[in-house]
Amino acid sequence: MTAAMMARLADGVPRRTFILLGTLLAALLIAPWIVNDYLLTVLIVILYSAYTGQAWNIMMGFAGQLSLGHAIYAGLGAYVAAVLFTKFGIGPWIGLVAAIPIAMACGAVIGFLAFRFGVAGVYFAILTIAFAEFARIGFDHLGIVNASAGLFLPVAQYAHNDLWRLRGDPTMFYYVILAATVLAFIVCRLLLRSRMGYFWLAIREDEQAARAAGIDTFRYKMYAVTISAAVTSFAGVFYAFFYNNLFPEQVFNIGRSIEMILGPVIGGVGTLFGPILGSFVLTGLAETLNSAMSAVGLDLPGAKEVFYGICLLFVIVALPEGVWPPLARRLGIDRGKR
Amino acid sequence: MTVDVYLNVAVAGVLTGLVYGLMALGLSVIFGVVRIVNFAHGEMMSIAMYIAVLLFSAFHLDPLIMLIPIAAVMFVFGYALQAGLINPFITRPEHSQFLLLVALAIVIVNTLLIVFGPDARSVQTSYAYDSFQLGPVLVDASKAYAGAAAIAFAAALFAFFRFSHIGKAIRACADNYTGALVVGLNVNRLYALSFALGAACVGAAGSMMTLIVDVTPNIGPAYTLLAFVIVITGGLGSMAGALLGGILIGLTEALAGLVFTPSAKSMFAFGVLVLVLLFRPQGILGKRAS
Helix, strand or coil: CCHHHHHHHHCCCCHHHHHHHHHHHHHHHHHHHHCCHHHHHHHHHHHHHHHHHHHHHHHHHHCCCCCCCCHHHHHHHHHHHHHHHHHHCCCHHHHHHHHHHHHHHHHHHHHHHHHHCCCCCHHHHHHHHHHHHHHHHHHHCCHHHCHHHCEECCCCCCCCCECCCCECCHHHHHHHHHHHHHHHHHHHHHHHHCHHHHHHHHHHHCHHHHHHCCCCHHHHHHHHHHHHHHHHHHHHHHHHHHHCEECHHHHCCHHHHHHHHHHHHHHCCCCCCHHHHHHHHHHHHHHHHHHHHHHCCCCCCCHHHHHHHHHHHHHHHHCCCCCHHHHHHHHCCCCCCC | CCHHHHHHHHHHHHHHHHHHHHHHHHHHHHHHHHCCCCCCHHHHHHHHHHHHHHHHHHHCCCHHHHHHHHHHHHHHHHHHHHHHHHHHHCCCCHHHHHHHHHHHHHHHHHHHHHHHCCCCECCCCCCCCCEEEECCEEEEHHHHHHHHHHHHHHHHHHHHHHHCHHHHHHHHHHHCHHHHHHCCCCHHHHHHHHHHHHHHHHHHHHHHHCCCCCECHHHHHHHHHHHHHHHHHHCCCCHHHHHHHHHHHHHHHHHHHHHCCHHHHHHHHHHHHHHHHHHCCCCCCCCCCC
16 A cells, blocks of 8 residues: 555544544454354354445445445355356455456446436436346346255365365454455545545535536446445355355345445445444344343244334434434544535 | 237236236325335235235125225325324435335334234135136136226326315425425325325225235235336326336236246346336336426
8 A cells, every 4th residue: 555545544534533443443353252153243244234335335325326236246246256166166266356347347237327318316226126136036047056046155164264265264254354344444435535536425415516517427426336336246255155055036135235225324324434333233233132032032033123123213213314423423533524 | 829828818917917007106196296215115015915814804805895994094004104204204315215114114024924924815705716708818807806996996096186176286296395385285294195195005906916916924025116117117206107007017027927937027027117217217108307
């Protein structure tokens, strides 16, 4: 990393933010030695959600393009890497090199069609759902990926960790997703502070005004979609190798897209901390409900989800901006809306 | 396969499509006036379907007769929902509205799961296996009745919006929010009424739908998506467009199920949606937003 990038990264950030970030990172780094296996898996789920939320945030939070079908990029990444691994024995990192351009191409197609033909707002959001659903049903009938029967990766031997082939114990997966989340955070910060980042914010706030100011809005929206798709595709690769099974019905399900959106919206759309905080809040809530349910011996299918939905309603009604912006103001590290 | 087979499937598709159309009409009314995309639409329909199934199994009440009281129940539900929960969100950004309704959908689906369990339920009417012979075409009686009821309900709604004072006031709200405020309309109440009317449509459609498909707690999301596809195909905010879109999508699904495989049928519906969004984003009968 060049000195200029370092300077841009740190520029104008209050000391308190660094202390907060440092503490959080340190806690996450030593977590595997402290928590048990179950909590470690929960942390992996949280970080996965924070990572995908950050990726989605590039499109919606920065450039203002509401995508409700982000599962398509993760799903494509997962399937590309898994097919290369199971059929040709090609490892996940090379698989990622193949997955990224494919996800970007998919994002480019959706973006091109939408932005060229003036499909915006709610219509754009529904177009993204349509593509994800199209992929879901299409993969359900695609022989090379075993259609609806599902694609299975040979289950990892936990005896030794093989980072190159992503086969190993949860601790290894934890550090991989932690590194990815940190990297995504840094990339998003750099993007936000770049020339393009300011163009995105201008487009988000008022697209017509941005165009009047001479910004090629079509091009920068295309950048937002493709970058977001590329970042998301890694999450899919991780998903495939962590869970070792892929079903179109699950991977491309609209539920996956909604899960990606929940973190940043609850945490704070367009903020860098939002996706991370939102993921902690939501997964923490779900897990608390889980243990509370088993503690009172209530084993009713659906009960947990009802409470989850009600809590979600309360948060959305009570905190229009999400959890992070008011918290940041209280902590005194708010630097205005960005 | 002969032409007759195609004709039979096409007629069945059109009749089912009419019920789809009525469901989508509800979404269209809500979006057209309140400007909120009801992401819990299919879930609201599954509530209506469970009420219909319950009334049938407990009292043997025919869903085609019960669609009026069920629509009334959903009307009240919709009114309360808009007035109590959704109204503060009309000025919030779209992703915020989306999440509100998704959270609502989660609550509905899982409440139904708790109350009714995961098994599929259906209505077994005395005419379930009847059919009419129209030349070479064999028309399923349940679908014919459901389709006719859908047309009647939609016609009543058209008449309400065209001729009644309240209908006119709601159209005024949809056309010009500020103008409606200026002439002294109670916009919040009219919004709640619109949402209630949309919910009534979906209630009536749900009641009819029990004649066509079985109900499980998790069918909601698929119908929410279907309603979007239909409404955008026909034109968001256009009432006739919703019905036309319903017929078109019903027909597409039925024929795709016949020619390819039934499990891939909604892929073709989404294919139609993508084509419409690209070449006529405002929908077949929609007007271009200014």
